[in-house]
Amino acid sequence: DTAVSQTPKYLVTQMGNDKSIKCEQNLGHDTMYWYKQDSKKFLKIMFSYNNKELIINETVPNRFSPKSPDKAHLNLHINSLELGDSAVYFCASSQPTPTGELFFGEGSRLTVL
């Protein structure tokens, strides 16, 4: 009964392709996030949605497009993949109250060849 689930767990693809990662949470949280973790393990916020509305959009190439069909889902679509996009992408959710911790998915490892 996974709280935050993301699929697929692994993607291997060629440069120039388009790929999507899906995320779903069953915690009833209002806020969802996408984080990128690079090879040095740095965690960088990419996007944040609150009740389907975009509230954080860090400096991310516009090849990355998040979509939130409802507050339980936040998908990430990446166009024209580049080598530098190789990373682990984490979906997370939380309540918007400051006491709320982040609940993370298991991560999706994207490898661009």
Place this chain on the structure above:
Amino acid sequence: AQTVTQSQPEMSVQEAETVTLSCTYDTSESDYYLFWYKQPPSRQMILVIRQEAYKQQNATENRFSVNFQKAAKSFSLKISDSQLGDAAMYFCAYRSAGIGNQFYFGTGTSLTVIP
């Protein structure tokens, strides 16, 4: 923006010994929340411990405790009686109580536990 600094990229500890991981942060806010997350090789991010800035008492969870020094903006994690399963990356995180409630993460400390 708030910054979170973990000055120890790597640490090691003997099994059953105690280790302290450092974290400092920069903020002008008076109300905020601090967290330590653990990321084992499985890569799942797991909450270890949480501290509310308005509480003077240091948080404790079993073998894990924090030393929260608000004036010094310091939030270190102490792991007592270290176990092999404690080997992981540890991330310090700050959550603003203000608009957006954004989380800010440190760069992580890789902890090795030596049998």
